[in-house]
Amino acid sequence: MIKENQRLLNIFHLIIDALILIFSFMLSYYLRFDTENSPLIVLKIIEGPDGQYLTIQEYMQMLVFLLPFYIVDYYLFNLYNPKRTSSRRAELWSLIKANAIGLLYCTTVLYFSNSTNYARLFLAIFFVTNIIFDFLFRHIVSRILKKMRRRGKNLKHVLLVGYGRASESYIDRIMMHPDWGYYIHGVLDDLTTPGTSYKGIKIIGPISKLQELLETNEFDEIVITLNLEEYNKLEDIVVTTEKSGVHTKFVPDYNNIIPTIPYTEDLDGLPVIHVRNVPLNSPVNNVLKRFFDIIGSILCIIIFAIPMLVIAILVKTTSKGPLIFKQKRIGLHNREFNMYKFRSMKVQSEADEKKAWTTENDPRVTPIGRFIRSTSLDELPQFFNVLKGDMSLVGPRPERPYYVDKFKEQIPRYMIKHQVRPGITGWAQVNGYRGDTSIKMRIKYDIYYIENWTLSLDFKILFLTLFKGFVNKNAY
Secondary structure: OHHHHHHHHHHHHHHHHHHHHHHHHHHHHHHHHOOOOOOOOOOOOOOOOOOOOOOHHHHHOOHHHHHHHHHHHHHHOOOOOOOOOOOHHHHHHHHHHHHHHHHHHHHHHHHHOOOOOOOHHHHHHHHHHHHHHHHHHHHHHHHHHHHHHHOOOOOEEEEEEOOOHHHHHHHHHHHHOHHHOEEEEEEEOOOOOOOOEEOOEEEEEOHHHHHHHHOOOOOOEEEEOOOHHHHHHHHHHHHHHHHHOOEEEEOOOOOOOOOOOOEEEEEOOEEEEEOOOOHHHOHHHHHHHHHHHHHHHHHHHHHOHHHHHHHHHHHHHHOOOOOEEEEEEEOHHHOEEEEEEEOOEOOOOHHHHHHOOOOOOOOOEOHHHHHHHHOOHHHOOHHHHHHHOOOEEEOOOOEOHHHHHHHHHHOOOHHHHHHOOOEEEOHHHHOOOOOOOOHHHHHHHHHHHHHOOOHHHHHHHHHHHHHHOOOOOOOO
C-alpha cells in the first residue's frame, strides 16, 4: 500500500512541478516586461532587433524543450524520492542545483539555436521564482504528510531482525520522530526471550519465524539489526527477504566505528569500506580551505585591528604581565603549537596553568579578562595562528597536551579531531558545546564536522558564530 501511495504522490509532484514551472515562466515574463505594473519597472527592457521585446507566446515556446528536461532533471537530483527522514534544507539544496542545471541547459539551447532575443534578466527571474514556488509547494506537502503520520496515517510498516545496540539505536530514532511515519511491529531474535520489550517494541519470536511473517505481506521494510556475533546469519536472512520482494535495510552493529556516510572503494569487484572518510585529506579540498583561511584571517585582522588595539591597552593598563598569553595546544597530526590569546588571568606558574581549568568566579581571572573571555574577544589574536597555518578559521577546538593525554584514554575516537587543523570556532561551539560542557558531545560534533566537511559548512558555521558563537555563558 505504501508503494502505491508513493507512486501516486510522485505523479502528483510531477504534475504540480510542471504547473509551477509554467506559472513561474509566465510570472517572470510579467515581472520583466509589464512596463506599467511590474515592480521591476526600474529595470531597462532589453529590446529585440525590431525595437520591441518578444511576445509571451514566443517565450512560451521555450517550454516545449524546458518541461521534459526539468522533469528528468528533478528525477536525477532525487527530488521524487521518499523524504520521510531527509531535511528540508537538503531538499532545497537539491532544488537549487537542479534549477541551476536547468538554467544552464536553457542558455545552452538558446545559444546554439542562435536565439539571442531572450532577455537574460528574464531567465534569472525565472530561476528564482521557480525555486521559491516549488520549495513552498514541497514544504506544504511535507507538513501535511507529517501531520498525517503523527495521526497514524500513511505509515511504513517495519519488522526488525536481530536485537542489540543497532536495534535499540534504530528504535530510539524512530520514537523521536513520529512524523517519519514508521510503525515497528516487533523484533525477531534468537538470543532474547519472546515478550521482552524495549520502549514498547516486543521480541515476537526467533529469526526462523521470518519466512512465515513475510508471507502475510504486512511489511513495507525489513530492517536487519543483528548483533555482531550473529553476522553468520546475515546471508540467509537477506536471501529470505529478497525472495519475498520486500525492501531490506541493514543497520550495522559497528556504526560506532564507521562514519555515517562511509567511503567505499571497488577493489576489483571487492567492496572495501574505509573506516574514516576525511574530505580534507583530498589535496584539492585542503588547498581550497587553506586559501580561504589565509584570505579570511587577513580580512579579520584588518577588521578587528582597532578592537584588538583597545583590548591590548586595557589588558596592559589594568594588570601586570605579558599582553599575549601563549599556551601549548595540540594541533594537526598531534603536533604542538603555541596558541595566542589576550591575557585574561593573573600570571601563574606553568605547572599550575597546565592542569587547572578555569572555574566559575575564579579569582585568577582579571576584571577585564572576565569580560573578554565571556565575549570571546580574548581569542582575536588566534587570527595570527590561522595566518601562520597552526589553525583554521573553522575546526575542532584545540586542547592542552595534559588533557589530550587524559581524554584519549577516556573518550573513544577522541584523537580523530587531530586529523584536521584546529579552529577558532567549530560545529560543536555553534551548537552550544563551549567551555565547561560535555567533552563527549564536543567530540561527537567534531567528528561529524570532520567526516562531512564542505566549504559551505564552514560558511554556515562562521555565519552561526556571528549570532551565537561569541557570547560564551560557559566561559569563566
